[in-house]
Structures are given as C-alpha cells and as structure tokens.
Amino acid sequence: MAALSLRGVVKRYGFGKSAQQVVHGVDAEFDDGEFIVIVGPSGCGKSTLLRMVAGLEEISAGQILFRNAKGERVVNDLEPAERDIAMVFQNYALYPHMSVYDNMAYGLKIAGLDKAEIRRRVDKAAAILELGTLLERRPRQLSGGQRQRVAMGRAIVRQPQVFLFDEPLSNLDAKLRAQTRLEIRRLHAELGITSLFVTHDQVEAMTLAQRMVVMNAGRIEQIGTPEAVYAEP
Numbered sequence: 064m065a066a067l068s069l070r071g072v073v074k075r076y077g078f079g080k081s082a083q084q085v086v087h088g089v090d091a092e093f094d095d096g097e098f099i100v101i102v103g104p105s106g107c108g109k110s111t112l113l114r115m116v117a118g119l120e121e122i123s124a125g126q127i128l129f130r131n132a133k134g135e136r137v138v139n140d141l142e143p144a145e146r147d148i149a150m151v152f153q154n155y156a157l158y159p160h161m162s163v164y165d166n167m168a169y170g171l172k173i174a175g176l177d178k179a180e181i182r183r184r185v186d187k188a189a190a191i192l193e194l195g196t197l198l199e200r201r202p203r204q205l206s207g208g209q210r211q212r213v214a215m216g217r218a219i220v221r222q223p224q225v226f227l228f229d230e231p232l233s234n235l236d237a238k239l240r241a242q243t244r245l246e247i248r249r250l251h252a253e254l255g256i257t258s259l260f261v262t263h264d265q266v267e268a269m270t271l272a273q274r275m276v277v278m279n280a281g282r283i284e285q286i287g288t289p290e291a292v293y294a295e296p
C-alpha cells in the first residue's frame with residue numbers, strides 16, 4: 064500500500080504574466096518504508112517537490128496524500144506541523160543557545176508531550192545516533208558530523224510517518240559524507256520510515272536508494288531501482 068501519493072502535482076511561482084511553472088503535474092506512489100532518492104539537474108524542481116510534501120510550499124494544483132493504518136488524508140492545506148513529517152536540511156539550523164538535549168526535545172515540548180515521554184524519545188534517538196555523551200553540549204562545541212546527527216535526532220524523535228531530506232550531506236567533507244551516508248542507511252534499516260531524499264550525488268543515490276526518481280525540467284522522467292536507472296542507455 065502506498066504511504067504517500069502525488070497526483071498531478073503542479074507548482075507555479077509568481078502570478079500573471081510573470082508566472083513560471085516549475086513542476087508540471089507529477090504523479091508518483093511511494094510505499095510504506097521505502098527509501099526514495101530524487102535526483103536530477105540543478106533547477107529541475109527536486110527541492111520544490113520535497114518542500115511541497117513538507118508543506119513549506121503551497122501546491123498550485125493536484126493532490127498530496129498520506130496514508131497510514133488510520134486511513135488516508137489529503138494534506139494539501141495542512142501546515143508543516145500538522146503533517147506527519149520531519150525534515151533534515153543541509154544547514155542543520157540547530158538552536159545555538161540550547162543544549163543538544165534541548166535541541167532534540169524542543170519540538171516535542173511545543174507539541175505538548177509529557178516530560179517522561181520526551182526523555183524516552185530523546186534518549187532512544189541519542190543511543191541510535193551515538194550522541195549519549197554529548198547531550199549537555201551546545202552546537203558550537205560539536206563537529207560538523209555531530210551537528211548533522213543532532214539534526215537527524217531532532218527529526219527521529221518526532222516519530223514521523225515520512226522523513227524528508229534536502230541534500231543533507233552537501234555541506235560535509237568527503238569523509239564525513241561517507242560516514243553519514245552509512246548512518247542514514249543504518250537508521251533506515253532500524254526504523255523503516257518512508258524517506259524521500261533529494262541529492263545530486265550519484266554515490267549517495269546508489270548507496271541509499273531502494274527506488275530512484277529521476278527528474279528533469281519539472282517532470283519525472285524515470286522511476287526505478289538504481290540498477291535499472293543506471294542501466295538505461
């Protein structure tokens with residue numbers, strides 16, 4: 064059963080004569096627990112598509128549907144916080160004045176979860192990401208890789224139905240990129256959360272993708288396993 068469906072999703076920026084359509088009616092179905100990597104040249108609409116799923120951009124036409132055991136719902140008009148998603152960006156956007164623990168707990172506090180439940184979720188995420196000894200530090204006392212792990216921890220504790228990654232590794236050096244790639248793979252193996260991961264890096268796509276979406280000029284050109292996609296002439 065598809066956990067996430069895109070139906071005729073269109074995005075136009077601007078109005079009237081200056082309007083520019085950048086996503087032209089995308090249809091796709093993503094299965095529960097799938098790791099999907101979206102690739103394509105710069106400016107083809109990858110990030111826009113992801114941001115529409117997140118609710119950070121309005122869609123101009125079409126439908127985005129989330130489906131789980133409770134049923135299905137069209138999320139077009141829902142705010143990001145009302146969608147069952149968590150997003151990891153390339154600039155981790157951690158709160159500089161908060162500890163690692165508070166960075167991970169903050170969203171859950173806002174959502175009104177009780178303290179014990181917050182503690183349980185943050186401890187579990189910290190264990191998975193090997194952040195247990197760093198919980199009292201501030202972001203400036205962390206390496207780039209550790210910061211990226213905190214950003215992932217903040218996403219994990221929400222226990223979302225869908226993870227969205229917008230080029231999360233592109234600010235890391237080659238060694239850290241390789242490490243973090245493997246961490247993301249391990250996380251997905253452990254948690255099995257449906258994931259959409261945008262990148263322009265072929266190695267990332269090959270390492271992470273169960274299926275790849277190849278975009279070009281606002282359209283999906285191909286969807287398939289990495290082997291199938293790279294086997295195309």
Ligand code: ADP
Pocket residue numbers: 076077085103104105106107108109110111112
């Ligand atoms: P990608 O992520 O594949 O590099 P984007 O989704 O960022 O591509 O951009 C797709 C197209 O939409 C590009 O032509 C870009 O210039 C345009 N675009 C992106 N954001 C905006 C915006 N806020 N306003 C106007 N045009 C935008």
Ligand code: ADP
Pocket residue numbers: 129130131133134135136147224
């Ligand atoms: P809250 O987010 O306020 O804790 P729920 O997550 O239980 O509440 O969802 C509120 C309503 O939306 C319920 O009627 C639930 O069945 C429905 N709902 C929540 N998530 C989904 C989903 N992914 N697909 C379909 N229906 C959902």
